[in-house]
Amino acid sequence: MMKLPDPVQKVVDELAELPSIGPRQAVRLAFHLIAQGPKDLRDLSDAIGGLAAIKICTHCYFIHQNDDGLCDICINPARNARIIMVVEKETDLLSLENTKKYTGRYFIIGQVPKTGFLEAWQKTRLAALAKFVEDELGGQADELIFAFNPTALGDFQASLLMKELAPLAKKVSRLGRGLPTGGEIEFSDDETLGASLERRS
Amino acid sequence: MMKLPDPVQKVVDELAELPSIGPRQAVRLAFHLIAQGPKDLRDLSDAIGGLAAIKICTHCYFIHQNDDGLCDICINPARNARIIMVVEKETDLLSLENTKKYTGRYFIIGQVPKTGFLEAWQKTRLAALAKFVEDELGGQADELIFAFNPTALGDFQASLLMKELAPLAKKVSRLGRGLPTGGEIEFSDDETLGASLERRS
Numbered sequence: 001m002m003k004l005p006d007p008v009q010k011v012v013d014e015l016a017e018l019p020s021i022g023p024r025q026a027v028r029l030a031f032h033l034i035a036q037g038p039k040d041l042r043d044l045s046d047a048i049g050g051l052a053a054i055k056i057c058t059h060c061y062f063i064h065q066n067d068d069g070l071c072d073i074c075i076n077p078a079r080n081a082r083i084i085m086v087v088e089k090e091t092d093l094l095s096l097e098n099t100k101k102y103t104g105r106y107f108i109i110g111q112v113p114k115t116g117f118l119e120a121w122q123k124t125r126l127a128a129l130a131k132f133v134e135d136e137l138g139g140q141a142d143e144l145i146f147a148f149n150p151t152a153l154g155d156f157q158a159s160l161l162m163k164e165l166a167p168l169a170k171k172v173s174r175l176g177r178g179l180p181t182g183g184e185i186e187f188s189d190d191e192t193l194g195a196s197l198e199r200r201s
Numbered sequence: 202m203m204k205l206p207d208p209v210q211k212v213v214d215e216l217a218e219l220p221s222i223g224p225r226q227a228v229r230l231a232f233h234l235i236a237q238g239p240k241d242l243r244d245l246s247d248a249i250g251g252l253a254a255i256k257i258c259t260h261c262y263f264i265h266q267n268d269d270g271l272c273d274i275c276i277n278p279a280r281n282a283r284i285i286m287v288v289e290k291e292t293d294l295l296s297l298e299n300t301k302k303y304t305g306r307y308f309i310i311g312q313v314p315k316t317g318f319l320e321a322w323q324k325t326r327l328a329a330l331a332k333f334v335e336d337e338l339g340g341q342a343d344e345l346i347f348a349f350n351p352t353a354l355g356d357f358q359a360s361l362l363m364k365e366l367a368p369l370a371k372k373v374s375r376l377g378r379g380l381p382t383g384g385e386i387e388f389s390d391d392e393t394l395g396a397s398l399e400r401r402s
Contacts, residue, residue, distance in 0.1 A: 002298040005264060005266045007251040007252055008255060011249055011251070011252055014245045018233060018234075019230070024292070025221060027295070028221070028290075029220070030252070031264070031292065032220055033219075033249065033252055034252050034257075038253045041250060043215060044216075045246045045250035046246070047208070047215045048234065048242055049243065050208040051208055051212055051231070051242050052239045052242050054206060054208060054209060054235050063209060065207075089232070091228055091229055094203050098203060
């Protein structure tokens, strides 16, 4: 590859390290940014720098900007602290919040590696969850809900964690499985259709 | 969508404006950046800000960091200024340079809109090309090579431009069309195979 000027190569390298951005897309993005001109460059640069002001909730690990260590959800007295939904990612939390049907709290465990084994920082988060349940909920939550992707991997990870965290709650559940609203029976895959039969209500 | 803290929303908006990054990916990227921590945020922010030092070549519109207005290719006396390859994008130029088989210069016209009509800034570039040919090459280049994508749209745009720019050069050509090296005849599409027959050599 023809040598790019250092400042360009640096941006390409930085962008290519981001998830879901490949090396070619990184080059295209760098050229796009240059073409945008100095004002847009400064806007993006400042915006990214501004993320340093974002804090991570010490209870659920979601983001926030509050003065104490808790996010808007954990700080909200209307949210039931005794019901905790375990999600992998912040974006899963956002999608679940969008349903406006959940009034409990969350716990972000982070994306579980494909091996199914948690990394050290994820174990630290689990230890913090256990401590929270111990200190603030008298040793047991009312319910732990596992909201993992309905895939073979997600199911596997959820079942491992459900077993491990079972002592922390009176009830352990996972999201319902069945026909997606708006879907068609004719075009549903066997697994989904089978689950909808088994879990008919 | 649940309201995100302002600094996060700002980054999401900025990223979502970039080509090939959708709004969902922008949110995921923002969370990824936050999770990376302040040092990585500063590195990326600084790298992007550093792009302001990049200049655009006044002859070919490629990027450079030289003191005068010309890029490394246009400044290089070993490159033949009388042969000019018209490309759409910087990344096309990079791919063509990688072949190490071209010793002429380039001219970046910018991605031609799907309508086939050039935008005002692209017409300005064409006027600059005509002026360059007039002032520096005595009114005619030896060859203008059109390196546009071998698609219906690219062919259409190339043929329009070839007609328009024909007076600027003794010879006007476009990249050869035929079987891609390493391809298989059995799996070639009809257009490619037909072109390879018509242009057999």
